[in-house]
Amino acid sequence: MKVIGLMSGTSVDGIDAALVEIAGTTLDLRVELLAGATYPYPDAIRSQILAVCSGERLSLLELAALDDAIADCFAQAVQAIQVDRPLAVLVGSHGQTLYHRPTTDRAMGYSLQLGRGALIAAMTQIETIDNFRAADIAAGGQGAPLVPKPDAYLLGHPIEHRCIQNIGGIGNVTYLPPHNQPDWERQVCGWDTGPGNSLLDLAVTQLSQGKLTFDRDGAWAATGRSCKSLVQKWLEEDYFRAVPPKSTGRELFGAEYLQACLLDASAADLSAADLLATLTDFTASSIADSYRRFLPRLPDRVLLCGGGSRNLYLRQRLEHHLPHIAIETTDTAGLDGDYKEAIAFAVLAYWRKCGIPGNFPLATGAKQAVLLGDVHPVY
Incomplete structure (x- = not known):
C-alpha cells in the first residue's frame, strides 16, 4: 500500500512528507521510502503558530482559520510529493501540535493538533487519518510518544x-x-x-x-x-x-x-x-x-x-x-533520519486501516493497546 506520512514537530521547521510503500503487518513489516521532502510553512503561518505556542490568544474564529490554513499547507505537501510519482491511497497526518498537557494521576491529558484531516481528505481526494493521540489519552495514556511501536518493528535488532x-x-x-x-x-x-x-x-x-x-x-x-x-x-x-x-x-x-x-x-x-x-x-x-x-x-x-x-x-x-x-x-x-517521524505516522495510518493497535502501553502509560487515529474518507 502506498501511504503518505505527514509530520510537523515542535520546532515548526516545516512539514515533513514521506511517500512510502508498506507491506506486512508487524514482525514482517516492510517500508520503502519512495520520496521524502520538507515543505516550509509560509512565514506568516509559522510566526502565528510560534506565537500561539508561546501564549498568544486567539478567538475561535482565528483558531478555525489557523486550523484550515495548516490543513491547506499539509494538503499542498501531499499534492507536491506525488508530482511525477505513484499516487498514494492513504494519508497519515500528525498535524501541528499547538498544545500538549500530559496525563497525570489527577487529570486526563489533552493534546491539540491543528490541520484537520477532513479538509486534507477533501482537498487531496485521498482518505486521511489524523488525531492519533486522542485514543491513547482516552485509554489513560500520555498520547506520546507514539513512535515506539513503528520503531520496534522497523529498527529493532536480533x-x-x-x-x-x-x-x-x-x-x-x-x-x-x-x-x-x-x-x-x-x-x-x-x-x-x-x-x-x-x-x-x-x-x-x-x-x-x-x-x-x-x-x-x-x-x-x-x-x-x-x-x-x-x-x-x-x-x-x-x-x-x-x-x-x-x-x-x-x-x-x-x-x-x-x-x-x-x-x-x-x-x-x-x-x-x-x-x-x-x-x-x-x-x-x-x-x-x-x-x-x-x-x-x-x-x-x-x-x-x-x-x-x-x-x-x-x-x-x-x-x-x-x-x-x-x-x-x-x-x-536503512531508515532516513530526516523523515523517520513522517514514516512512523504513515505506518500508524496503515495499521489503523489494518485494525492493528498503534501504541505500546509501556511507552505511553495507556491501560491497553488501542487503535489510533480518526478516519476521514473521501466523499
Missing part, C-alpha cells in the same frame, strides 16, 4: 539493545531490547527526554535578532564553552526526575523557560556562543541522564533522527556523555 533518539523541538527515546529475547515486545519503552532543539532555536532567533532560526551544524555553539554549573542547575527541573511514562512540550521547554536560562547566563557572564554551547550541552546531558535514570540498561547503540541529528556539536556532546556507546543515525539502519 541481539543489540538499541535506543532510537529523535531530536526535534522536543527529544524522545524508544528503547528496543533484542528481538531474540523472550517477550521482547513487552519490554519496549519510551518517553520524552526533554528539550531537543526548542530552546536552542529560540535562543538563536533571539541572539541573531531574527536573522537565523537555527544553528546549522551547531557551528555557533561549537565556538563557545559550556557552563557545567548551569547545566547541572537546569537538570534539577522536576521533569527530569519524573518517572516515565511521561511527555512534555513547549509548554515547559519554551519561551518562558528560555528567559530563565538567559537570566542565569547573564548572571554567569556568558557570551552568546557560551550560552548556545551550554544549551546544547543541556540537551545532550538531559538525554544521557534520562538513559541512566530510567533504562533497564544502557544501549549498545543509539540511532539518532530528527533535525538535531544533523547538529554535529550536539552529537559530539552526546558522545561525550555516553562514552563507549555507538552513536549513529537511523540512516545507517
Whole structure:
C-alpha cells in the first residue's frame, strides 16, 4: 500500500512528507521510502503558530482559520510529493501540535493538533487519518510518544539493545531490547527526554535578532564553552526526575523557560556562543541522564533522527556523555533520519486501516493497546 506520512514537530521547521510503500503487518513489516521532502510553512503561518505556542490568544474564529490554513499547507505537501510519482491511497497526518498537557494521576491529558484531516481528505481526494493521540489519552495514556511501536518493528535488532533518539523541538527515546529475547515486545519503552532543539532555536532567533532560526551544524555553539554549573542547575527541573511514562512540550521547554536560562547566563557572564554551547550541552546531558535514570540498561547503540541529528556539536556532546556507546543515525539502519517521524505516522495510518493497535502501553502509560487515529474518507 502506498501511504503518505505527514509530520510537523515542535520546532515548526516545516512539514515533513514521506511517500512510502508498506507491506506486512508487524514482525514482517516492510517500508520503502519512495520520496521524502520538507515543505516550509509560509512565514506568516509559522510566526502565528510560534506565537500561539508561546501564549498568544486567539478567538475561535482565528483558531478555525489557523486550523484550515495548516490543513491547506499539509494538503499542498501531499499534492507536491506525488508530482511525477505513484499516487498514494492513504494519508497519515500528525498535524501541528499547538498544545500538549500530559496525563497525570489527577487529570486526563489533552493534546491539540491543528490541520484537520477532513479538509486534507477533501482537498487531496485521498482518505486521511489524523488525531492519533486522542485514543491513547482516552485509554489513560500520555498520547506520546507514539513512535515506539513503528520503531520496534522497523529498527529493532536480533541481539543489540538499541535506543532510537529523535531530536526535534522536543527529544524522545524508544528503547528496543533484542528481538531474540523472550517477550521482547513487552519490554519496549519510551518517553520524552526533554528539550531537543526548542530552546536552542529560540535562543538563536533571539541572539541573531531574527536573522537565523537555527544553528546549522551547531557551528555557533561549537565556538563557545559550556557552563557545567548551569547545566547541572537546569537538570534539577522536576521533569527530569519524573518517572516515565511521561511527555512534555513547549509548554515547559519554551519561551518562558528560555528567559530563565538567559537570566542565569547573564548572571554567569556568558557570551552568546557560551550560552548556545551550554544549551546544547543541556540537551545532550538531559538525554544521557534520562538513559541512566530510567533504562533497564544502557544501549549498545543509539540511532539518532530528527533535525538535531544533523547538529554535529550536539552529537559530539552526546558522545561525550555516553562514552563507549555507538552513536549513529537511523540512516545507517536503512531508515532516513530526516523523515523517520513522517514514516512512523504513515505506518500508524496503515495499521489503523489494518485494525492493528498503534501504541505500546509501556511507552505511553495507556491501560491497553488501542487503535489510533480518526478516519476521514473521501466523499
